[in-house]
Amino acid sequence: xxxxxRRRFLTLTxxxxxxxxxxxxxxxxxxxxxxxxxxxxxxxxxxxxxxxTLYGGNDGLNTLIPASNPAYQNARxxxxxxxxxxLDLGEGLGxxxxxxxxxxxxxxxxxxVVRGVGYPKPDHSHFRSMAIWQTxxxxxxxxxxxxxxxxxxxxxxxxxALSVEPVLPPLLAGExxxxxxxxxxxxxxxxGKFGExxxxxxxxxxxxxxxxxxxxxSIADLYEAAKVLNGASSPDDPDSxxxxxxxxxxxxxGRGALGAQLDxxxxxVEAGVPTRAYSVSLGGFDTHADERGTQQxxxxxxxxxxxxxxxxxxxxxxGKNVVVLVYSEFGRRVAANASEGTDHGTAGTMFLAGERxxxxxxxxxxxxxxxxxxxxxxxxxxxxxxxxxxEKVLGSDAGPVLPGYRDRLDSVLV
Amino acid sequence: xxxxxxxxxxRRLIDRFGFGAKPGALAKAQDAGFATTLDAVLAPGTDPGAxxxxxxxxxxxxxxxxxxxxxPQAKKRAKQELKKQSAAITExxxxxxxxxxxxxxxxxxxxxxGHFATSNQxxxxxxxxxxxxxxxxxxxxxDFGALAHAMIVDPALLVWLDGQKNKVGAANxxxxxxxxxxxxxxxxxxxxxxxxxxxxxLTGWLVDRDAGKARLVPRRHxxxxxxxxxxxxxxxxxxxxxxxxxxxxxxxFIAGRLWARxxxxxxxxxxxxNRLVAAYGPxxxxxxxxxxxASEPAFKDSATTLVKQPVEWLVGLLRGLGLRPSQLPxxxxxxVLAGLRGMGQIPFLPPSVGGWPSAASWLTTAAGLARxxxxxxxxxxxxxxxxxDADAAARLLGVDKWSDRTRAALAKVSGKDLVAVxxxxxxxxxxx
Numbered sequence: 001x002x003x004x005x006r007r008r009f010l011t012l013t014x015x016x017x018x019x020x021x022x023x024x025x026x027x028x029x030x031x032x033x034x035x036x037x038x039x040x041x042x043x044x045x046x047x048x049x050x051x052x053t054l055y056g057g058n059d060g061l062n063t064l065i066p067a068s069n070p071a072y073q074n075a076r077x078x079x080x081x082x083x084x085x086x087l088d089l090g091e092g093l094g095x096x097x098x099x100x101x102x103x104x105x106x107x108x109x110x111x112x113v114v115r116g117v118g119y120p121k122p123d124h125s126h127f128r129s130m131a132i133w134q135t136x137x138x139x140x141x142x143x144x145x146x147x148x149x150x151x152x153x154x155x156x157x158x159x160x161a162l163s164v165e166p167v168l169p170p171l172l173a174g175e176x177x178x179x180x181x182x183x184x185x186x187x188x189x190x191x192g193k194f195g196e197x198x199x200x201x202x203x204x205x206x207x208x209x210x211x212x213x214x215x216x217x218s219i220a221d222l223y224e225a226a227k228v229l230n231g232a233s234s235p236d237d238p239d240s241x242x243x244x245x246x247x248x249x250x251x252x253x254g255r256g257a258l259g260a261q262l263d264x265x266x267x268x269v270e271a272g273v274p275t276r277a278y279s280v281s282l283g284g285f286d287t288h289a290d291e292r293g294t295q296q297x298x299x300x301x302x303x304x305x306x307x308x309x310x311x312x313x314x315x316x317x318x319g320k321n322v323v324v325l326v327y328s329e330f331g332r333r334v335a336a337n338a339s340e341g342t343d344h345g346t347a348g349t350m351f352l353a354g355e356r357x358x359x360x361x362x363x364x365x366x367x368x369x370x371x372x373x374x375x376x377x378x379x380x381x382x383x384x385x386x387x388x389x390x391e392k393v394l395g396s397d398a399g400p401v402l403p404g405y406r407d408r409l410d411s412v413l414v
Numbered sequence: 415x416x417x418x419x420x421x422x423x424x425r426r427l428i429d430r431f432g433f434g435a436k437p438g439a440l441a442k443a444q445d446a447g448f449a450t451t452l453d454a455v456l457a458p459g460t461d462p463g464a465x466x467x468x469x470x471x472x473x474x475x476x477x478x479x480x481x482x483x484x485x486p487q488a489k490k491r492a493k494q495e496l497k498k499q500s501a502a503i504t505e506x507x508x509x510x511x512x513x514x515x516x517x518x519x520x521x522x523x524x525x526x527x528g529h530f531a532t533s534n535q536x537x538x539x540x541x542x543x544x545x546x547x548x549x550x551x552x553x554x555x556x557d558f559g560a561l562a563h564a565m566i567v568d569p570a571l572l573v574w575l576d577g578q579k580n581k582v583g584a585a586n587x588x589x590x591x592x593x594x595x596x597x598x599x600x601x602x603x604x605x606x607x608x609x610x611x612x613x614x615x616l617t618g619w620l621v622d623r624d625a626g627k628a629r630l631v632p633r634r635h636x637x638x639x640x641x642x643x644x645x646x647x648x649x650x651x652x653x654x655x656x657x658x659x660x661x662x663x664x665x666x667f668i669a670g671r672l673w674a675r676x677x678x679x680x681x682x683x684x685x686x687x688n689r690l691v692a693a694y695g696p697x698x699x700x701x702x703x704x705x706x707x708a709s710e711p712a713f714k715d716s717a718t719t720l721v722k723q724p725v726e727w728l729v730g731l732l733r734g735l736g737l738r739p740s741q742l743p744x745x746x747x748x749x750v751l752a753g754l755r756g757m758g759q760i761p762f763l764p765p766s767v768g769g770w771p772s773a774a775s776w777l778t779t780a781a782g783l784a785r786x787x788x789x790x791x792x793x794x795x796x797x798x799x800x801x802x803d804a805d806a807a808a809r810l811l812g813v814d815k816w817s818d819r820t821r822a823a824l825a826k827v828s829g830k831d832l833v834a835v836x837x838x839x840x841x842x843x844x845x846x
Contacts (some may be wrong), residue, residue: 038752044535190786193826197835198786200823208817208840211719211773215840216819218777267781271756316765 033273036159041272044317047356047393049277050265051147051171052258052306052326053134056285057126059295060331060348060376064113065094071334071368079292079336089113091361098300101307102351109359110310111351112412114385116366118347118378122330126286126344130329134171136386136402146386147277148174149401150394161277162268164261169279179277189223199223258282259305266312269319276394285328289339302326310353319355323393323413326351327382333374346375350385356393358414384409416716422814422846423448423714429845430676430720431455431704432517434730434812441809452708456701458516467510467738469548472499472541475624499540504761505747507547508725508739512732519551522700524725525675526550527761530565530597531769532574534762542570543762545626558668558698559659562598566651569621569628575767577619577628582636585613592767594658600670603663604643611640615649659698665691669703676707678718679773686710720845721773724757724781731789731837734810735796746791753791756784782838789837793830800829807836814846 042048066072067083069092086094087103093113095103105111119138123129132138136146144152147161152174154160161172161179172179190198202220204213261280268275282302287295306324313319331348347366363380370377384407390398392413418426421444428435428443432455435443443451476495479488511520527550534543546568553561565571566589572578575589590612594604604612618635621628630651640649645657658664669690673682682690693699693706712718722730728750732738739747754760758781764770804816804824810833816824820839824832836842 037755038748041755189783190790194790194831194835197823197826197831198838200826201820201835201839203819203822205817205819205840208819209717209719209844209846211721211777211844212817212840212846214777215721215843218782219838219840222782267756270758315771 033159033162033268033271033275036274037268037272040274042269042274042276042318044321046276046318046321047395048269048275048318048322049147049389049393050262050309050322050324051277051279052302052324053130053169053171053279053281054285054298054302054326054328055126055130055281055283056287056328057129057330057332057344058285058298058328058348059287059291059342059345060328061334062291062295062342063096063099063299064089064115064349065096066092066365066368067094068092069368075335075368077336079340079342089361091365093361093365096296096299098296098298099303101303102353105307105310105353106359110314110355110357111353111359112357113361114350114352114380114409114412115361115363116347116376116379117327117350117363117382117385118330118376119381119383120378122346122375122378124330124344124346126329131170133327133329133382134169136171136383138383144175145169145171145173146390146401147171147279148178150174150277150390150396151177151179153400154394154396157274159273159275161279162273162275163279164264169281172277172279179279180275258301259308262305262309266309266319269313269322270316272318287332287341288337288343289341291336291341306351306353314355321356321393323352323354323356323389325385325389326353331376334368334371334376335374346372347378347380350380350382352385352412356414358412362409362412380409381405381407383407385412388412415711417711418714418716418814420444420448422716424451425812425814426714426845427451427455427708428517429730429812430521431708432521433511433726434733436515436733437736437810440812452705455518456705458519461514461516461519463513463515464510464519467506467513469544470502470506472502472544475539475541475626478623496538496540500534500543500762503540503544503547504751505739507761508729508732511725511729512738518555518704522554523547523550524761525672526554526561528675528723528764528769529671530568530571531764531767532568532570532762533764533766537570537573539570539573539623540762541626542573542621542623546570547762555701555704556699558664558694558700559655561700562655562659563652565597566593566616566655567619567628567630569623569626572619572621572628577616578621580613580617580619581634582614582617585610585617585636587613589613590616590654593654596768598655598658598667599661599663600667603661603667608642611642611649612654614638614640615642615654616651619651665694665698668698668700669694669707672700672703672707674772676704676720677710677713678720680718682710682712686712716846721776722843722845723770723772723776724754724759724785725761727757727785727837727843728754728788730842731792731811734812735792735798735833737792737796742795746795749791750788753784753788757781757788777843785843786834786838789834790831793834793837796830796833798830798833802829802832804832804836807833811836811842813839813841816841 065081065086067081067086073080085097088094089106102111134145135142151161158177158180163169163172163179168178189195202216204216265278284298313322327350328348330344330346332342332345337343366376366379383402383405387398387402387408388410390396390401424444425440476492479485479492514520532546537543549564553564575592576586577589580586587609591609595601614636618630619628620631637648639646642649642654643657643661666687669687670681690703690706694703759770804821808816820841823835827835
């Protein structure tokens, strides 16, 4: 998605209309963050939420796969995974073969799999459904994001919520306060001759010893991370543009390079930056055609980004309080379409990972035969998870964030 | 294995047993040769650098606000005072490391700080942290037994590992377990029963924060017999340490830990370890162990590289540039500390009792940027001459040779910027 369409996407969510983004979005740079880490470091016992948005509508049925269920095999034909292909989690369900690391987290009891997640009267539009998830408001067209309202309720420091993306996602937009974003150039890499010289240090050198080669690689990676922040990367980056399969489902937006985004978040958490909520994203899940290869590649990318992040976070006191939430705006139709893909559906699979997460299944697995017009019936309202995260991870009253909604899914946390 | 030439071996010795040389000192040491330099490093004489950076007077412990009559103002004052004192010891130690003319003293103090890793985050007393630091400095190159005896009743360590909560009938196993696992024997050399029994031996110690002292309170101490690692008796903290220091696993463990921080992340092979243990001997002689380490062929192997920890990197750069943190403008100083935090390491704040990570875990992207920015802050504040070229930077920083890659990078800049880029180069970030 080019920037114009990205902006259009934001407008279409309805959130930007509130003007909160225009007035509230604070752009910060690396220096600001590290200085804040020095002067007002994150309390090591404070919970930190990392929201991973999968743009495009990830196919839940090919993520958490009921491979041995005949109804699944009948509905999916060639798109179906066989029982011996999936990573078995028990109860007749297995993870997509691309998710080996997250299967490991499952076995460590650090991955919660929430089944059948959705909301009442599901909307099949990417933009509307994403707006519902990001505003946390299925009933009314809210003008603020759910974490934006949390910001509104709890103070006015925009550093408490940070988007590691060039553009602030609607979920961080409040009425009075919006989360901060690391904008174009936000990484503040050195420029000019000095910058060129530093960048040149990232080149590999023949005959170099392993430690030195790694040191050089870290500088090369830095410039990769800078691409993430500077918006020069991924969808409009010629390199990833070349990867046709990867780009197959890109029509509904979102970014690539999730690993680099999470690497950055890990560094910020470890540095003690006083941010409590981070937003990162991965795009490309709109797999209407030739889904299997594309989705598996994306889930592999998700897995390769989330697993080392969670493992790294487990090693520090601050990191132990990090909870990762992975969601998408909807799952997809139970039945495959005629082009080896799937169309927009409803309930999907949500993941929570981290030291404070209670591993295992949560929420009921929706029936594959008792459908709502070809779609899964939602068994778990996403707001119940939001409510728990606001209260137990961010330590605030969820009442004003989710007005009129009282259910919680506290069992997902230890 | 490729053996380093004499010049490179001396440079490595000065890197690993110190933090790199002050300007001009490397060439002198290289003229003197490896053996003479090693003698000088191991038996430091007077230290004008230390005299110029005296231990700070912190004043009394911040007033502890009364729990019965909470006073928010008093609480705030105490918090600010603690913050001030903590900043003072951090700045002082970095100053001392940058200024010292007996670098091994500080390098070993730094090593033991990472070994008996104690964090001010929980201790919350700069005075106790400083006292522990002075103990490392005083005992860190002699008999390990003496150091271990001091540490088992060190006030900061007692607070850090809940030693104060350990009393007869209600043992707390934190200190006993970590002392065996991380400080003296290594995992696998004791049983869970040993942990429980050891903890009983350690019961009864309380810390007087104002006095900065720990004392044994007899009624809190368990006086019954305990059996630790096969030794039975009315064991206490002192006899527990005697048992550990005499245990055959201990010399191997200590030698391995020093090897990991001074030589290579790859453990020493058995024959090397045997030689190191023999040198350490019945006197648990740390200096003899250090001499044995430096005398191993592997010490001069070009492949035994070591990733500098951020503090080591920073101190090396400060020394090369002739700077001390206390002499920097306030804003620069704050940003240098922010840089250290960005690189993941602040003295007196290790992430856990296991100490800081090692090797490639320091080579993250976030750390890379913090390193570049910090290097530039420092070179800007330095007196590096305008025309400084790649060869001059190599002499300044103590780098044997630039790779073609780095030489090409350095060709783009000169003077202060060149030294900053050089300081961020793989050849400097990793001690060759």
